[in-house]
Amino acid sequence: MIIANWKSNGGLMMIQDWTSDFINSCSPKDFYVGIAPPVIYISDFSLLEWDLDTLEERSNNKIWDIKIGAQDVDHSSGSRTGAVAIKMFEDFGIDFAIIGHSERREHFNEDNDLIKQKIIALNGSNLKTKILCIGETKEENDKGITKDVLKNQLEVVDAMDLENFIIAYEPVWAIGSGLTPDPKDINEIHKYIKDVVQSTSANNLVPKVMYGGSVTDKNAESFFTEQFVDGALVGGASLNGKTFANIVNIYSSTK
């Protein structure tokens, strides 16, 4: 699973260039690839879907579809200026949602209680895939309390319909910094996350865990070859269609 998170970047011109760069560079694949554009551009991706349909015919029905997702959702609706309700994303056939991103936790003061409300609201929705981001800050990492921090953030999993939830491990200090943990350390943390969730879940489900934080087409292979890395959440490097396609192609050839 490879997901692009554009955050508050992009524009109409960029979407057109991105689409043709991506289509010209991406090879057929048979796993989940998604893009979470700024919410106002979601409907502009119908162009992308059309082009990909054409390509599907050319590539012996290999799966080309790209899922469109929400970078975040509101847990409610009504008198909530600026918020986008889950049912509005459903109207546009949106397939996945990201919640708990560290930028939401930091800039919008989102805590476990609010994230839990979003999880409960998403459980019964038509947004099929839900991605929960967790990760420690640099200070927490330096103090050696990464696993404690992650365990605390994972307390919300008891509210999840786990079959449809994916965890994204995103060390805050790795996001947009060009720094990453050692791939072996990422692998160990992913195993830890899987163990914590499995022991919490009623039916012993082991979740998929993606890595996010300064993933590029130069370092992606080093993460994807690790056993417990089930994909990547890509920010900055996803803004270039060719680079994002390269990351998708690398995942295709390593998993």
Ligand code: PEP
């Ligand atoms: C992110 O913010 O989810 C992210 C992974 O960003 P970047 O790839 O730019 O570090």
